[in-house]
Amino acid sequence: MRATTAVMALSRTPRVRPLPAGERLRTAQPHCVSRRSVQIMPSPIGxxxxxxxxxxxxxxxxxxxxxxxxxxxxxxxxxxxxxxxxxxxxxxxxxVLVCTSCGNIDTADPCTICCDARRDPTLLVVVEDVADLWALERAGVINARYHVLGGVISALDGIRPEDLNLDRLVARAAEPGLTEIVLALNATVDGQTTAHYITDLLSSYPVKITRLAHGVPVGGELDYLDEGTLAAAIRQRTTF
CATH class of the missing domain: 1.10.8.420 (RecR Domain 1)
Structure with missing residues (x-):
C-alpha cells in the first residue's frame, strides 16, 4: 500500500522543462554587464x-x-x-655643473670646495656619492678636499671599475703635496670591495691610504649592535 502511494506521488510531481541554452546563460549570469555599457569617467585632475x-x-x-x-x-x-x-x-x-676636478655638484667648475684655499691640501677624502660629501660637510669634522667616485663596484648592478671616477683619482694621487687618502666608503660588501680595489690601484703611489673606523656609535648600546660592528669595535679599540 505504501509503495503504491509513493509511486502515485511521484507520478503527480510536475516535470521541469529544460531551458534553451541562451536562456540558461542569461539566467545563470544575471549580473553580467555588457562592455558597451561601461563608461570610463574622465580624470578629475588636470x-x-x-x-x-x-x-x-x-x-x-x-x-x-x-x-x-x-x-x-x-x-x-x-x-x-x-x-x-x-x-x-x-x-x-x-x-648646475659637475666639478671636473672632484666630481662634486655645484654651480661652478671647479666647485666651491676645490677653490677653497683654507682646505688641507695634504688630505683627500674619497666618497661614493655627493650625498656622502654633504653628510661629512654637515658634520664639520674634517677640513679636506674630496673625490666623488659616482658609485661603487657592484657585480649585481653591473658597475665595473671603469664606470667610476677612478682615472681622475689616480691623477690626483700623483699630485705633489698630497700625503693621505681617506676612503670614506660605506661598510657594505660593495663598499669594501671598492676600497680594496682602490688600495691596490694606488699601492705604487707615495700616499697613505686610510679608512673610516668602524665600531660602536656615539650613544649606542652594545645589546643592540650586530656581531660585525662589535667585532670591528674590539679590533679597533684605542687607549682610553
Missing part, C-alpha cells in the same frame, strides 16, 4: 597637475599617495612654495 604628481612620485621616499599630498600642499601654498620651487628648479637646471 593633465598639468597629474604630471606634477607623477614627477614627485619619482623622488626617493615618495609614493603615489605622498606625491599627491605634496602636490596638493604646493598648490594650496602657491605663492609661498610652488612659485619659488619652480624658480629654484629652473635656475638649478640651468646652472
Amino acid at each position: 593633465p598639468e597637475i597629474e604630471r606634477l604628481i607623477q614627477l614627485l612620485a619619482r623622488l626617493p621616499g615618495l609614493g603615489p599617495r605622498s606625491a599627491r599630498r605634496a602636490a596638493l600642499t604646493l598648490i594650496k601654498k602657491k605663492e609661498q612654495l610652488l612659485v619659488p620651487l619652480a624658480d629654484a628648479t629652473r635656475v638649478t637646471a640651468e646652472r
Whole structure:
C-alpha cells in the first residue's frame, strides 16, 4: 500500500522543462554587464597637475599617495612654495655643473670646495656619492678636499671599475703635496670591495691610504649592535 502511494506521488510531481541554452546563460549570469555599457569617467585632475604628481612620485621616499599630498600642499601654498620651487628648479637646471676636478655638484667648475684655499691640501677624502660629501660637510669634522667616485663596484648592478671616477683619482694621487687618502666608503660588501680595489690601484703611489673606523656609535648600546660592528669595535679599540 505504501509503495503504491509513493509511486502515485511521484507520478503527480510536475516535470521541469529544460531551458534553451541562451536562456540558461542569461539566467545563470544575471549580473553580467555588457562592455558597451561601461563608461570610463574622465580624470578629475588636470593633465598639468597629474604630471606634477607623477614627477614627485619619482623622488626617493615618495609614493603615489605622498606625491599627491605634496602636490596638493604646493598648490594650496602657491605663492609661498610652488612659485619659488619652480624658480629654484629652473635656475638649478640651468646652472648646475659637475666639478671636473672632484666630481662634486655645484654651480661652478671647479666647485666651491676645490677653490677653497683654507682646505688641507695634504688630505683627500674619497666618497661614493655627493650625498656622502654633504653628510661629512654637515658634520664639520674634517677640513679636506674630496673625490666623488659616482658609485661603487657592484657585480649585481653591473658597475665595473671603469664606470667610476677612478682615472681622475689616480691623477690626483700623483699630485705633489698630497700625503693621505681617506676612503670614506660605506661598510657594505660593495663598499669594501671598492676600497680594496682602490688600495691596490694606488699601492705604487707615495700616499697613505686610510679608512673610516668602524665600531660602536656615539650613544649606542652594545645589546643592540650586530656581531660585525662589535667585532670591528674590539679590533679597533684605542687607549682610553
